[in-house]
Amino acid sequence: MIQVDKLQKKYKGKVALDIADVTIKKQEIIGLVGNNGAGKTTFLSLVLDLIQPTEGGVFLKDKNVAVHEDWKQYTGSFLDDTFLIPFMTSYEYLEFISKLHGWKKGDLEEFLEENKQFYGDDFLSGKKMIKDLSKGNKNKTGILGAMIGSLDLLILDEPFANLDPTSQQWLRIKIQKLAEQGVTVIVSSHDLQHVTGISSRIIMLEEGVIIKDVANTENTLVELESYFGAKIQEQTN
Structure with missing residues (x-):
C-alpha cells in the first residue's frame, strides 16, 4: 500500500526526517x-x-505521490x-468535499445519517461558519470530511484532541471498522492510550528517525509509557 524509499527532508541543511525504508x-x-x-x-x-x-x-500503490495524482482519489486526510474552509458552514464544507468525490446529495445524507453519533443535533443544521466553531467541532468537521469518498487510505493527525469522551470512543470504533x-x-497522536487501543502496529519517531517499529501487543502501552517516562527523568537530571 505505502512504500517509503530513502526518504529525507531537510530544512536549511538540518535533517528533519530520515527514513531509509518502510x-x-x-x-x-x-x-x-x-x-x-x-x-x-x-x-x-x-x-x-x-x-x-x-x-x-x-x-502509494507503487506510484510516487510527487509525480502521480491517482492517490488523491482514494486518500482521505485531516x-x-x-484543511478546512473557514467561511463555510460544516454542512457546506462536507457537501463541497462530497461533490469533489462525485457524490450525489443522497450519498452525503446517507453518510451523515450513518455517522450521526459523532456529532450533535445542531452541528450540521446551524449557520455558524467553521471559523467560529469550537476546536472540537472543527476537528469533527475535518474528520468527517476525510472519511468521504471511496477510501483506501485514511491519515489523521491528533484526531482525538479536543473531542469529548463519547466522540473519542466513536472514532476508535470507526477507525477499526474502516480497517476491517x-x-x-x-493515526498520529500524543494520546498513547488511544493510539495503542486501535493500532495494529506502532511506529515511533525521534529526531526524524524511526527508533521503534513493532506490532502492537498487550505490553506496548506499558513499554511506551516507560520509554517516555524515562525521557522525563533524563530531562530533570
Missing part, C-alpha cells in the same frame, strides 16, 4: 508516536505531497484546521 500494508492501522519535533507531521505531509522531499520518495473494510489508516 512498508505499510493494506488494512494496517499505524499508530505514529513521538514527542513534538520528532518528525510525525513532516512524515504525514510528505505522504500527502504537501511538501517536497529533499531525497527519496513516498509511493492534519489540522488549515480494507482501509489502511495512519
